[in-house]
Amino acid sequence: MKLAGIIAFALVLIAGAVLATEIPRSERRSGYSFMAPDTKAMQDDDTANPGMLWVLDGEALWKRKAGSADKACADCHNDARASMKGIAAHYPAFDKALGRPVDLEQRINLCRVKHQQAAPLAYESRDLLALSAFVAQQSRGVAIENSDPQLEPFVAKGRALFMRRQGQLNLGCSNCHDDNWERRLAGSAVTQAHPTGYPLYRLEWQSLGSLQRRLGACMSGVRAQAYDFGAPELVELELYLMSRAKGMPMEAPAIRP
């Protein structure tokens, strides 16, 4: 009996060691909940949220004709308030032609090249951020969803990257965002890596930025070589992060310190 008890306890420890890395569903929190009241107020009020400046630009771009096809987004997708509702909450999504997931920015550019016959917009350019912010805003309050079975191998790759130690500091994403999310790093909340509000306005950036920009900043933070924008590894990581946040409501364009 006693031996069985010890074995059972040892098994719990082993299982605990394996599972310790992921945050239980009941303890998941948005980055919003770590913010100071003033910063929360900024996000909550659309006339105080500077991310809305990009949304307004995006709305104008949505209706503007572009490319040799002389078509606007609105010519195919009509009113974004109806056609884009909940779309961003499903991204990154599997693209059949490419055979891999693409994120929202890549989808916008695929659409530009294929249907508008226009040049793709540069990553982090004002126009691409504006369009992605406008599209993402239509999903505000919609629960993040990514249950497409075709995505599973890519989620697994993203998870492996999240767990892998890298850089001169030899840290994996998980070492901070799973194991130490309730602590602070140089005065800032570590948080849980739930990308509910992208593209979002970071006060530190004084600008809107994409999730890939945020990931690049974290990678330089651990002294690793950041991936180029649009790299499949970054999309897989985005996908894994969105799978962690499955069911949580979208907040784009969010504010973060």
Added chain:
Amino acid sequence: MAAALINVPAKAKRGDIIEIKTLMSHIMETGYRHLASGEVVPRDIITSFSCRFDGAEIFRADLYPAIAANPFITFFTTATESGKFEFAWIGDNGFSETASASITVE
């Protein structure tokens, strides 16, 4: 591109103290940064913000390089009568933007 977000209550009672919030899109480049090549990034900031109510100036602010991008300026005023608020931002490189909002005072 330049856009302003203005928050003025549409209605107020006479004598009420109301909050006015303005957010203007601007990079507010300080003039103190250098490129990797060593060149100075020239200053490009908003230098002045003003608010007029039915033509009379009720608020003015001078802005300096330490103010963050996309300046968010809020202030309070007393609602005296129905009318129109006119906002103006002036800055480097000929930057000039205006916006307006009306209020009904009962």
